[in-house]
Structures are given as structure tokens and as C-alpha cells.
Amino acid sequence: MHQNKKLELWVGTFIMAGIAALLVLVFKVADVQNIGTNDTYTLKAHFDNIGGLKVRSPIKVGGVSVGRIIDISLDTESFTPVVTMAIEKKYGFFPETSSAAILTAGLLGEQYLGISPGFIDDDIEMLHDGDLMEDTKSALVLEDMIGQVLYSIGGDSDK
Amino acid sequence: MLIDFIASVGRQGIEKFQTIGRATLLLYGALVSKPQPKKMFPLLMKQLYSVGVLSIAIIMVSGLFIGMVLSLQGYIVLVDFGAETSLGQMVALSLLRELGPVVTALLFAGRAGSALTAEIGLMKATEQLSSMEMMAVDPLRRVIAPRFWAGVISMPLLAMMFSAVGIWGGQLVGVDWKGIDYGSFWSVMQASVELGEDIGNSFIKSVVFAITITWIAVFNGYDAVPTSEGISRATTRTVVNASLAVLGLDFVLTALMFGN
Amino acid sequence: MESSETLVSIKNVSFSRGDRKIFDDVSLDVPRGKVTAIMGPSGIGKTTLLRLIGGQIDPDYGEIWFDQVNVPQLKRAQLYQIRKRMSMLFQSGALFTDMTVFDNVAFPLREHTDLPEDLLDTLVLLKLEAVGLRGAANLMPNELSGGMARRAALARAIALDPDLMMYDEPFVGQDPITMGVLVKLISSLNQALGITSVIVSHDVPEVMSIADKVYLLSGGKVIGSGTPDELRANTDERVRQFLDGDADGPVPFQYPAQALDQDLFAKKTSK
Numbered sequence A: 001m002h003q004n005k006k007l008e009l010w011v012g013t014f015i016m017a018g019i020a021a022l023l024v025l026v027f028k029v030a031d032v033q034n035i036g037t038n039d040t041y042t043l044k045a046h047f048d049n050i051g052g053l054k055v056r057s058p059i060k061v062g063g064v065s066v067g068r069i070i071d072i073s074l075d076t077e078s079f080t081p082v083v084t085m086a087i088e089k090k091y092g093f094f095p096e097t098s099s100a101a102i103l104t105a106g107l108l109g110e111q112y113l114g115i116s117p118g119f120i121d122d123d124i125e126m127l128h129d130g131d132l133m134e135d136t137k138s139a140l141v142l143e144d145m146i147g148q149v150l151y152s153i154g155g156d157s158d159k
Numbered sequence B: 001m002l003i004d005f006i007a008s009v010g011r012q013g014i015e016k017f018q019t020i021g022r023a024t025l026l027l028y029g030a031l032v033s034k035p036q037p038k039k040m041f042p043l044l045m046k047q048l049y050s051v052g053v054l055s056i057a058i059i060m061v062s063g064l065f066i067g068m069v070l071s072l073q074g075y076i077v078l079v080d081f082g083a084e085t086s087l088g089q090m091v092a093l094s095l096l097r098e099l100g101p102v103v104t105a106l107l108f109a110g111r112a113g114s115a116l117t118a119e120i121g122l123m124k125a126t127e128q129l130s131s132m133e134m135m136a137v138d139p140l141r142r143v144i145a146p147r148f149w150a151g152v153i154s155m156p157l158l159a160m161m162f163s164a165v166g167i168w169g170g171q172l173v174g175v176d177w178k179g180i181d182y183g184s185f186w187s188v189m190q191a192s193v194e195l196g197e198d199i200g201n202s203f204i205k206s207v208v209f210a211i212t213i214t215w216i217a218v219f220n221g222y223d224a225v226p227t228s229e230g231i232s233r234a235t236t237r238t239v240v241n242a243s244l245a246v247l248g249l250d251f252v253l254t255a256l257m258f259g260n
Numbered sequence C: 001m002e003s004s005e006t007l008v009s010i011k012n013v014s015f016s017r018g019d020r021k022i023f024d025d026v027s028l029d030v031p032r033g034k035v036t037a038i039m040g041p042s043g044i045g046k047t048t049l050l051r052l053i054g055g056q057i058d059p060d061y062g063e064i065w066f067d068q069v070n071v072p073q074l075k076r077a078q079l080y081q082i083r084k085r086m087s088m089l090f091q092s093g094a095l096f097t098d099m100t101v102f103d104n105v106a107f108p109l110r111e112h113t114d115l116p117e118d119l120l121d122t123l124v125l126l127k128l129e130a131v132g133l134r135g136a137a138n139l140m141p142n143e144l145s146g147g148m149a150r151r152a153a154l155a156r157a158i159a160l161d162p163d164l165m166m167y168d169e170p171f172v173g174q175d176p177i178t179m180g181v182l183v184k185l186i187s188s189l190n191q192a193l194g195i196t197s198v199i200v201s202h203d204v205p206e207v208m209s210i211a212d213k214v215y216l217l218s219g220g221k222v223i224g225s226g227t228p229d230e231l232r233a234n235t236d237e238r239v240r241q242f243l244d245g246d247a248d249g250p251v252p253f254q255y256p257a258q259a260l261d262q263d264l265f266a267k268k269t270s271k
Helices: A003-029 A142-158 B002-031 B037-081 B084-125 B128-134 B139-177 B182-192 B195-223 B228-258 C046-053 C076-083 C101-112 C117-131 C146-157 C176-193 C204-210 C228-232 C237-244 C260-270
Strands: A040-046 A058-061 A064-075 A080-088 A099-104 A111-116 A131-133 A135-137 C006-017 C020-031 C035-039 C061-066 C086-089 C164-168 C196-201 C213-218 C221-226
Touching (some): A003 B084, A003 B182, A003 B195, A040 A064, B002 B139, B002 B195, B037 B139, B084 B228, B139 B182, B195 B228, C020 C046, C020 C061, C020 C196, C035 C176, C046 C164, C117 C146, C117 C176, C196 C204, C204 C228, C228 C237
Parallel strands (some): A058 A111, C035 C196, C035 C213, C164 C196
Antiparallel strands (some): A040 A080, A064 A080, C006 C061, C213 C221
């Protein structure tokens, strides 16, 4: 009976240590910063080629992460890819002159969506929840680039 | 002669099914019952101590060393590519996704699993389980169930501790010894470790392993032939079967979680 | 239907394990409030009989009646209910090795009653006093001698004041003093508390001295029954061999084998 207190102390310590380990992993190793629901609004964009972009790929403005891709699908009428973005409301809204480009982090890194905000004027509208961002630049496809290089080399040699 | 062989294969197959059936009935009998928190809690506490707390030492020490070795070997390879700042990422992902749950499971099967099997087998051999039955107390609920829950709760916690200590060990080698920048080590790691994908899956794996190992350990003890030879064979069977099951399940889970 | 004079009634029970027929149409009655002994050569299945009464195993044929309830037909919950009224003392005592003697004896009380701790305390100490182990209450089972362990197990077995006490080979391997103690305890429990006792044993003198009724089993059947005096007067040679302890008789000395000269000389001729 007397062992009970000591036993409970050890078991309690064990469980606290385990939970502490979990928290360390969550906050220091994975660096989870925002817990809780984020207020986001959605924007859509069409691309010719999405390259290696995936759902949950980050959306960055000037390198700062402002949201994530939440859906990638194919528009069945125009047969072009449609990307749905979730942008955190705290970063504000973009003018309709903004452009979205699929960029690569580093040389061989993961692909992300970069937004360049366009200029703001009196008669320029801001993009709200569900709007379409019109100006887009697709991912660079390696085969196309090689084709271009070969074509330009081939073209030079013709002269 | 061929017929004998086929017949024996068939017989072994039937025996395996019977074993699985008995094991399932055991688990059902132990878990499906109305909970009695007042009586069960002290039992659970005691088992958490003997199964969980007493495993802390081996888990932490192993975690530390594995983290350090992983970091050292990783550094040696990465430094040739000039990619040593990715060391933190490599160590963290390896530990969280694979080594943490799996190595903890194997160590747990060897230390706690064999102890559970031996203890329950011995209780069966000395007729303690029988006498409990004759006293109208269900040994499944009183002996098996607390040990089962203790294993299922302890192992995931131990796996988390293993990974955490391992990553710290990795930092000791990478940053303190090999001189990688502290900030880069952690920021590259943080950028690549996802809460849901890596930590979540790590946790899920360790829970699955915990259930498997504890179930096997408890069943083999209960099913053991009540002689000293029988108990020794049951203990060996626990360690072997639990280890193989963990490794097999690890492949299945990895394919499901990270395959696509 | 059953007279209340018989607490346990075994009717035409047959039980086999594998090909071995352990009981072949066995019937016996255990009178209430008396000491009944079941004797026979080792390996005859006496422990199995106790397990049958306690419902741990079911017979292939036959009925086992405990106070007007047919045991093999009971569902699990009901079985647990009637088990509270019977108690078994295992050959090794089977104390729980992870708790003290006190906690062992308190175990059935804590599990099945809601008594407050101080009342429980008193009860446990009284039970221990009855078996002479009150001073050993705080020892662990591995600190007890074999005889003491059995007494402690006995205290645990009577904790709930059962109607039926079953003793599985209680005298095996005990020194004369401990045997005397156990005989005295069994006898006084029976007389003072009116507990019906079934003793399974092959220790003839000890058992015959306290039994009111004796059954002798051999070859899966009852070969003799009655009071100890009636049994001593029995002329059946199987009964005689058992009671007198003859090395050879209906149960032969030699394990079945071929003739001696064949065994000794066969090897030389086979090459």
C-alpha cells in the first residue's frame, strides 16, 4: 500500500515525459506555428501546366508563405488545369492585376505558387473569395526547354 | 509421402487459424466488459509502471545512440555533396517515420513483451489463474486487460521519447561536434517535418505496433503450456512473432502512408 | 427435486481427454455438511473431477448438480454466481505472488463485497487466526514454507464462507506436523462452520481419519464407496490393494512389456 504513492509518482512522470516528448516534436521539430482554424478565402487560377505542384504546396508572396493549394483539378470544358488556393485573410486581398507563377524552391526543390501583386488603381478591383486570378505563368517543363534549346541551336546552324 | 506433407501443411494451417481464433477470443473477453474504474485503475497504474516506466531506460539510451550514429553516418555521406545542412531533416524524418516506432517496438517486444508472457505463463503454471476463476473473478479482466492497456498506452509514449531523444542526439553530433550551424540544422528540419504526415503517422505506427506486440505477448502467456519448458518457448515465441509482425506491418503501413 | 441432504450430485458422468476415458459413467453424491473423500491411484483424474464440479470443464455425458442447479448448463454469469458459494484449495496453494498474505485473503472479499476497509481488516485477521497465520499477514508468498502457503490459501478459500470446500490433494508432500495441522483444520472447519468438504487425495490414513464418506475410483469407475469402516471391510481386491498399499495386484507392478527373455536376447539375434 505504501508503494502506491511512489508508483503513482513514477507513472505520472513517465506519462508527462511522453507527452513532453510529443510536444517537443510538434513544436520544435515540426515547428507548428498556427494551431486552430485559419481564416482563409479561396482564389482560383488556370494554368497550362502545373508541373510538380501538389495539393498543400505553399503559396508565397516574395518568399513569405501566405497560404496553401487546396485543390487541383481539370476544367472539363477547356481541358486546362484549375488550381484552387486558400489564402489567409490576415494577408489581405490581391488586386486583379496580380499574377501567379509556378516556381521551384532552389534548383531541385519542391514547387510552389508565387504571387506577384499587380498595381493598384482606382478602377482596379480586388480579388475576393472565389474569384479567378487571370494572369498566370505555367511551370517550366523540362522537355519543352530542351526542345527550345535544340531548336535554337538547330536554327543557328542553318545560317 | 507427398500426401503426408500436404496433410501436415493443412494441419498446421488449421492450427494457425485456431490460434488466431483463441487469441481473438482472449482479446474480446479481456476488453469487452463494463468498465470498473475504481478497481481497474490501481491495477493499470501498477502495470504502467512495470511495462512502461521500467522500459524508459533502455528506450532513452537506445534512442540517444541511434540518433547519434544516424547523424554521424548521415554527415559523412552528406558532406560530400555539400548538403550537410540537411542533416537535421534527414535525422528527424528517419527517426519519426521509421526508426522511432520500429526500433522502440522491437526493444519493447524484447523487454516488456517477454516479461509479460513469462509473468502470465507463470501465473498459469502455478494455478493462480485457475484459482482466480474458481473465486468467480475473471482473470481476463483482472490480469490480462490491465496489462494490455498498459502496453498500448506506454509504447507510443516511449516511441515519442525515442524520437525526441534521438533528434537531440543528432543535434549533439551534428551541431556540437561536426560544427553544422545550429540555426540551419533546425530550420531545414522544421521546414520538412510535417505535423500530420510525419508526427501523426509516427504516432499511428507506434499505436498499431503497441497493440500488436501487447496482444501477442499477453496471448502467448495465457496460452502457454504450464511447464517451465512451455513458458520458455512461449516467451521466445512472443519475441520472434512480435518482432516479425512489427516489421511486416511497418512495410504495409509505410506503403499506405508514404507510398503515394 | 433433489433432497437438500445432498449438496453435490454427480450423475452418470463420462469424460474423456483425447482417447483416454477418464470417467466412465461415474455417479456419486456429496452429503451436505459432511466430509467426503474421493480416493484413487495417481493420475486417475481426481483433480478433473473437482474442475467438473466447479464448472471449469464440461462432461461429455451426464449431469453435475450443485444444490439443485445443473452446472454444465449454466451460462457464464450464472456460473460465476454459484462459484462464489464454492471454494477450491489447490495443491500448491496458488497464492497470488504479487501481493501479501493479507491481500491474498482479502482478495475475494474486496472483489465480491462492498465492505468498508476496517471491517474487511477484521474479517481477514479472523480468517488468518483460524488457520494460525495471523502473525504472518504481511509476509509475501515466497517467504512462506509450503505448509504455511497452504494454510494461507485455506484462509483465502474460506474468506467468503462458502457452502462447499474442495481440497485438491491437500496432504501431498507435507511433513507430519503440517499434515496434522491440515487434518485438524479441515475437520474443525467442517464441524464448526458446517462447510461441506470434498477431499481428493491418495493419502489413505489421513483421509480415512476424518472422512464421513469415501469413494474409491479406479479405471474411470467407482470401485467402492461407503463410510471408512465399510470400506475397510470391503473385499474387492482392487479396493484391498489400494487400502493396504500392495505393490502388485490388480494394478500390476510391471508396466506392460514383452517377456523378459525376448527383451534381453532379441538384440543379439536381430543383427
